[in-house]
Amino acid sequence: MLEGEDRARFEAVVLPHLDAAFNLARWLLRSRADAEDVTQDALLRAFRAFGSYRSGNARAWLLQIVRNTCFTWMRENRKREELSEFDENRMPQEGENPETLAIASHDRGQLVRALDTLPAGFREILVLRELEGCSYREIAEITERPIGTVMSALARARQQLRGALTQPAAKEARRGL
Amino acid sequence: MACELSQTQLHAYFDGELPALDAVSFEKHLETCPDCKRQLEAEQSLRDSLQQADLYERAPAPLREKLQPRTSATPPIPIRTSMKPTSWTWLAAAAALLLALITSWQYFGRVSEPSSTQIIASTLVDAHLRSLEPGHLTDIESTDQHTVKPWFNGRLDFAPPVQDFSSDGFPLLGGRLDVVQGRTVAALVYGRRKHIINVFVEKSQPGISWKGSGTTQGYQWLAWQKNGFCFFAVSDVSAADLTALKQLLLTS
Numbered sequence: 001m002l003e004g005e006d007r008a009r010f011e012a013v014v015l016p017h018l019d020a021a022f023n024l025a026r027w028l029l030r031s032r033a034d035a036e037d038v039t040q041d042a043l044l045r046a047f048r049a050f051g052s053y054r055s056g057n058a059r060a061w062l063l064q065i066v067r068n069t070c071f072t073w074m075r076e077n078r079k080r081e082e083l084s085e086f087d088e089n090r091m092p093q094e095g096e097n098p099e100t101l102a103i104a105s106h107d108r109g110q111l112v113r114a115l116d117t118l119p120a121g122f123r124e125i126l127v128l129r130e131l132e133g134c135s136y137r138e139i140a141e142i143t144e145r146p147i148g149t150v151m152s153a154l155a156r157a158r159q160q161l162r163g164a165l166t167q168p169a170a171k172e173a174r175r176g177l
Numbered sequence: 178m179a180c181e182l183s184q185t186q187l188h189a190y191f192d193g194e195l196p197a198l199d200a201v202s203f204e205k206h207l208e209t210c211p212d213c214k215r216q217l218e219a220e221q222s223l224r225d226s227l228q229q230a231d232l233y234e235r236a237p238a239p240l241r242e243k244l245q246p247r248t249s250a251t252p253p254i255p256i257r258t259s260m261k262p263t264s265w266t267w268l269a270a271a272a273a274l275l276l277a278l279i280t281s282w283q284y285f286g287r288v289s290e291p292s293s294t295q296i297i298a299s300t301l302v303d304a305h306l307r308s309l310e311p312g313h314l315t316d317i318e319s320t321d322q323h324t325v326k327p328w329f330n331g332r333l334d335f336a337p338p339v340q341d342f343s344s345d346g347f348p349l350l351g352g353r354l355d356v357v358q359g360r361t362v363a364a365l366v367y368g369r370r371k372h373i374i375n376v377f378v379e380k381s382q383p384g385i386s387w388k389g390s391g392t393t394q395g396y397q398w399l400a401w402q403k404n405g406f407c408f409f410a411v412s413d414v415s416a417a418d419l420t421a422l423k424q425l426l427l428t429s
Contacts, residue, residue: 012311015245019371022236036240043244101219108230115232129192130227133372133413136194155188162223 010050017059018043020132021066027127028070030116034077042069060134063142067124074120106165114164122157129154180212187213191220233370267310274303294389297358297409298400302393304355305375305411308364314373315351315366325352329363337363337378337406340429347374347422367422374412374422381405390416399423 021042025035046065053061106114115123121143128134128142139154140147182203189195190203207213278299308314317328326339332354341349346369353364360379367374379387387400387407398411399419408426410419 011245016311018241018244019233019235022240023234026234027232032234032237035234036237039236040240040243101215104222106226106230108232111226111230111232126227130224131233136189136192151185151189151194154192155184158188158220158223162219 006050010047013053013058014043014046014050014062017062020059021062023131024063024066024124024127025070027115027123027131028067028120029074034073038070038073039066041073042066045069057138057141060138060141063128063132063134064144067142071120101162104165110165114161117164118157118160121153122160125150125153126157126161180210180216182206182210183213183216187216188220191217231370235371271307278303294387294400295393297387298391298393298398300357301375301377301409302396302398302411304357304364304377305396306394308353308355308366308375309373314353316353318351320349320351322349325349325365328352329354333361333363335380335406337365338404338426338429339365340426342367342422342425345421345425346370347425369412369414369418369422372412372414374410374414374419376422376426377409377411379407379409381407390419401427403427 018039022035022039025039025042026032029035029038042062042065046062049065115126118126124143125139128139134142136147136150136154139145139150143150145153186195186199186203190200195203207217317325319325320341320343322339322341326336329337329339329352339349339352343349347367350366350368350373353366355362355364355377357377357379363378365376365378367376381402387402387409390397390399392398396411396413397416397419398409399416400407400409401423402408403426408423410422412419
């Protein structure tokens with residue numbers, strides 16, 4: 001474990017990213033309570049591994065530990081279908097239809113529900129890009145994927161989110177008829 | 178529908194990740210491709226929704242206290258986590274930066290005179306970056322404008338306008354003094370979600386030209402003048418956010 005100076009350095013370098021860690025865990029696990037436990041676990045792992053951290057992007061370093069801790073936790077605690085990061089082949093590749101591309105604004109509740117229906121890997125990439133403001137390079141580092149995969153996954157994640165946002169509306173419209 | 182590029186280059190363009198030359202050719206493509214134009218508008222609309230919904234979830238206070246028991250206060254945005262004295266690495270980095278600045282100044286001075294706007298922008302973006310180092314953000318840390326404003330009294334030969342815009346999503350986090358090109362200026366620190374915005378304030382006087390807007394080293398900046406003050410806002414937030422803060426400061 002770290003002592004004295006290392007502990008102070010950990011607090012100065014890593015702990016400022018605690019909100020980022022919690023936010024990612026919250027969206028991956030879809031639960032604030034679980035995110036609290038898993039974030040704490042991830043921070044302890046980071047603390048133990050801090051000796052091997054040299055310099056560089058502390059946020060990306062921490063978030064990589066957080067997402068790995070989250071996926072391990074989900075494998076142990078959640079049903080199988082929930083933890084699919086995302087399937088490269090399963091997702092449809094065709095373009096979107098005018099309905100999903102229609103410009104509409106969505107409130108927080110709609111967005112939370114829609115995000116929660118996405119595979120964890122798509123939620124992760126959207127949170128890293130849109131909420132955390134990570135660059136493609138950082139996302140590639142955190143998720144340990146090539147940048148090209150990050151880009152195509154982001155495109156499909158956005159498409160899926162738009163699909164999820166328009167689905168309930170479409171269902172309600174049909175019910176209305 | 179679906180132009181091939183709408184699934185590939187479009188996203189890199191939208192995220193500012195396309196190399197400049199590719200971005201130019203993609204913009205040309207956009208002029209003639211209604212598919213991509215429409216897709217881009219849909220991406221922007223989705224991003225706007227995500228931004229406005231305030232989805233970011235901060236670590237709860239009990240978790241923060243467990244991990245950092247010595248800190249009793251729980252600031253909404255992590256600021257001072259260490260009060261360690263300036264380290265040598267930092268001094269070395271600062272010296273290297275200074276050397277690089279001087280060298281590039283001399284170099285550009287010979288080739289083409291950099292405009293005073295470019296110089297001031299890079300100086301203030303550097304000041305912004307310095308402020309993000311642990312312990313450098315604020316000299317006076319308070320969300321209360323009535324605490325921050327008097328703090329500047331006697332430290333500057335002018336009284337900068339200080340106002341909190343928490344209700345508009347730009348909470349005041351504190352203030353700081355910086356030295357810019359030999360003059361002491363006020364830096365007001367605002368938060369925007371989890372991002373930090375520095376607003377530098379200086380007395381308007383001949384020879385000071387803070388104006389325009391742009392991106393320097395990947396940071397957005399926006400400068401303006403009002404009531405005898407020059408303002409220079411810099412951050413990693415969007416240009417739209419900076420403009421919104423400018424409007425708040427202009428109308429206050």
